[in-house]
Amino acid sequence: MPGLRLVSGSNAGICFLAILVFCILAFAGCTDNEPDDTTDLVSENEPNDTLVQATGIPVGVTVIGTVDQGDDFADFFIFSVFVSGSYTMTLSGFGANDLDLLLYDRNGLMLARANSDGASREIVRFLDVDVQYVIEVRAVDAPSTTAYTLRIDG
Ligand SMILES: [Ca+2]
Numbered sequence: 001m002p003g004l005r006l007v008s009g010s011n012a013g014i015c016f017l018a019i020l021v022f023c024i025l026a027f028a029g030c031t032d033n034e035p036d037d038t039t040d041l042v043s044e045n046e047p048n049d050t051l052v053q054a055t056g057i058p059v060g061v062t063v064i065g066t067v068d069q070g071d072d073f074a075d076f077f078i079f080s081v082f083v084s085g086s087y088t089m090t091l092s093g094f095g096a097n098d099l100d101l102l103l104y105d106r107n108g109l110m111l112a113r114a115n116s117d118g119a120s121r122e123i124v125r126f127l128d129v130d131v132q133y134v135i136e137v138r139a140v141d142a143p144s145t146t147a148y149t150l151r152i153d154g
């Protein structure tokens with residue numbers, strides 16, 4: 001009987017330890033792309049001028065960056081979603097200059113392009129949990145360094 005208790009006790013201990021380790025790993029995984037502050041703001045990370053240079057960004061966080069028609073003509077970001085569903089990708093804050101917002105799959109197949117006039121660009125699309133997506137912010141008419149904000153929201 002004491003032996004049985006010991007076995008079940010250590011099983012519970014191992015189980016608790018496994019859950020604890022899983023939680024720590026899950027937490028570490030979740031916080032990989034999280035910003036360090038509480039303002040939910042992350043900056044772009046150059047070089048990111050091509051699809052293969054795309055840097056990871058999280059969903060639901062405001063990304064800030066700059067482009068221009070010179071060396072920094074494009075910024076690429078890669079992301080995936082935790083749940084399949086409809087998502088809105090919004091590019092704004094670029095003032096009177098003209099930037100386009102493009103969505104690709106990881107292989108470079110273009111899925112959508114927002115190139116309207118106005119103060120913002122928006123793509124609304126069903127995104128699959130099993131697919132890695134790439135966003136491009138492209139300088140179309142941006143003679144000087146142009147700041148922007150980018151968000152992906154579910
Ligand atoms: Ca940039």
Ligand SMILES: [Ca+2]
Binds near residue numbers: 046048074075
């Ligand atoms: Ca760039």
